[in-house]
Amino acid sequence: MDDSQKKHIAILGSTGSIGTQALEVISANPDQFQVEVLTAHSNADLLAEQALKFKANAVVIEDESKYKALKDRLFDEGIKVYCGSDALAQVVEMEEIDMVLTALVGFAGLKPTLRAIDAGKHIALANKETLVVAGELVTKAAREKGVNIYPVDSEHSAIFQCLAGEFHNPIEKIYLTASGGPFRGKTRKELESVTPAQALKHPNWNMGAKITIDSASMMNKGLEVIEAKWLFGLKPEQIDVIVHPQSIIHSIVQFEDGSMKAQMGLPDMKLPIQYALGYPERIKSDFPRFEFWEYPKLTFEQPDYETFRNLQFAFDAMNKGGNAPCILNAANEVVVKAFLDGQLGFLAMSDIIEACLENVTHIPKPSLSDYFETDKETRTYAASLIPALQNK
Ligand code: NAD
Ligand code: MG
Numbered sequence: 001m002d003d004s005q006k007k008h009i010a011i012l013g014s015t016g017s018i019g020t021q022a023l024e025v026i027s028a029n030p031d032q033f034q035v036e037v038l039t040a041h042s043n044a045d046l047l048a049e050q051a052l053k054f055k056a057n058a059v060v061i062e063d064e065s066k067y068k069a070l071k072d073r074l075f076d077e078g079i080k081v082y083c084g085s086d087a088l089a090q091v092v093e094m095e096e097i098d099m100v101l102t103a104l105v106g107f108a109g110l111k112p113t114l115r116a117i118d119a120g121k122h123i124a125l126a127n128k129e130t131l132v133v134a135g136e137l138v139t140k141a142a143r144e145k146g147v148n149i150y151p152v153d154s155e156h157s158a159i160f161q162c163l164a165g166e167f168h169n170p171i172e173k174i175y176l177t178a179s180g181g182p183f184r185g186k187t188r189k190e191l192e193s194v195t196p197a198q199a200l201k202h203p204n205w206n207m208g209a210k211i212t213i214d215s216a217s218m219m220n221k222g223l224e225v226i227e228a229k230w231l232f233g234l235k236p237e238q239i240d241v242i243v244h245p246q247s248i249i250h251s252i253v254q255f256e257d258g259s260m261k262a263q264m265g266l267p268d269m270k271l272p273i274q275y276a277l278g279y280p281e282r283i284k285s286d287f288p289r290f291e292f293w294e295y296p297k298l299t300f301e302q303p304d305y306e307t308f309r310n311l312q313f314a315f316d317a318m319n320k321g322g323n324a325p326c327i328l329n330a331a332n333e334v335v336v337k338a339f340l341d342g343q344l345g346f347l348a349m350s351d352i353i354e355a356c357l358e359n360v361t362h363i364p365k366p367s368l369s370d371y372f373e374t375d376k377e378t379r380t381y382a383a384s385l386i387p388a389l390q391n392k
Contacts, residue, residue: 010037013104092116102127124276126152135230150276157272158250158263175252177244204247222314243301322364330378331356348389
């Protein structure tokens with residue numbers, strides 16, 4: 001295949017867990033993909049290494065203090081170097097790019113994702129926070145521009161795979177599976193004293209710090225419920241969560257005749273990443289295969305909504321609509337950082353999220369600038385609550 005037939009990819013957040021695994025997929029399939037753009041927050045060394053290895057056209061580093069050294073290192077190699085969040089939002093418009101993989105964390109993904117959609121680039125979406133915050137706006141823009149949003153999140157990839165060939169068959173319901181994280185089965189009393197180090201030990205997945213804490217608190221599943229609503233155009237009552245500790249069934253679609261389709265496999269993010277990048281093709285891979293005798297039992301449980309209150313808050317925010325999910329997300333980003341920094345106990349995270357949902361101004365039909373305002377207002381309010389709850 002010559003270069004013009006390859007898919008030209010931009011990876012936002014190439015130095016992270018999803019970003020590096022995407023580059024492994026690309027590295028194994030050099031005849032299918034060409035890397036155009038790579039971006040990172042502050043890991044300039046890894047970004048430079050990746051850019052040289054994959055012969056990227058351009059890179060963006062968010063942290064301006066790293067810009068000069070990075071430029072000195074890459075300029076002579078013919079690689080363009082930019083810095084800052086405006087450059088991140090602009091670089092996705094480059095003509096050569098066919099698809100943008102959004103593998104950066106949090107609200108920071110919203111602006112570049114919208115710009116990429118406006119420029120007509122297809123999206124491989126890992127950055128679920130973008131759909132949580134502004135799902136209505138983002139999916140509307142994608143429809144208007146004829147842009148496809150391919151899910152990278154394993155649960156949503158599972159649903160997407162189950163829907164192949166079912167275009168005219170309405171979904172009755174979906175079940176998003178959750179591993180339950182490292183604290184499954186724990187009581188509130190036990191959760192009072194858990195540490196960031198314990199929360200960072202996920203039983204089945206090796207991921208970035210923020211999503212790992214979200215998985216421990218079940219906020220990740222809450223965010224995924226809202227993500228699913230927008231990706232698949234569902235009503236809140238069509239989405240259910242089921243705890244499945246082995247993480248082998250990645251999610252389930254139930255159709256109107258009662259039939260259920262599930263997508264299974266070992267927990268390995270390279271598969272959903274590759275499916276999104278390669279769609280509609282299933283690219284041959286050497287990923288480890290599932291062995292039935294290693295998993296003699298697949299089990300299922302109801303989520304514990306009283307202990308893991310974040311999951312309930314996410315359903316509440318989805319039902320309330322407007323900017324409520326944006327408030328949920330901003331509050332969560334603040335408390336996860338505070339928990340990781342040792343400023344806040346595990347359970348206090350939910351207390352602050354609850355207070356934000358109750359007290360930050362609700363806007364039923366937000367504009368894009370309303371989302372930015374809400375994000376800011378919520379962060380300020382959430383941060384102001386931390387001192388009183390410190391070490392609780
Ligand atoms: P990570 O922390 O490992 O990597 C994040 C990447 O984004 C890094 O390259 C970092 O430099 C960059 N980045 C972070 N903040 C940024 C900012 N403000 N501006 C610009 N760049 C920034 O995170 P991850 O685990 O790879 O997760 C990335 C996204 O994918 C998240 O939205 C997460 O919820 C989602 N996701 C991850 C997994 C997984 O297995 N890791 C699974 C499903 C979904
Ligand atoms: Mg997931």
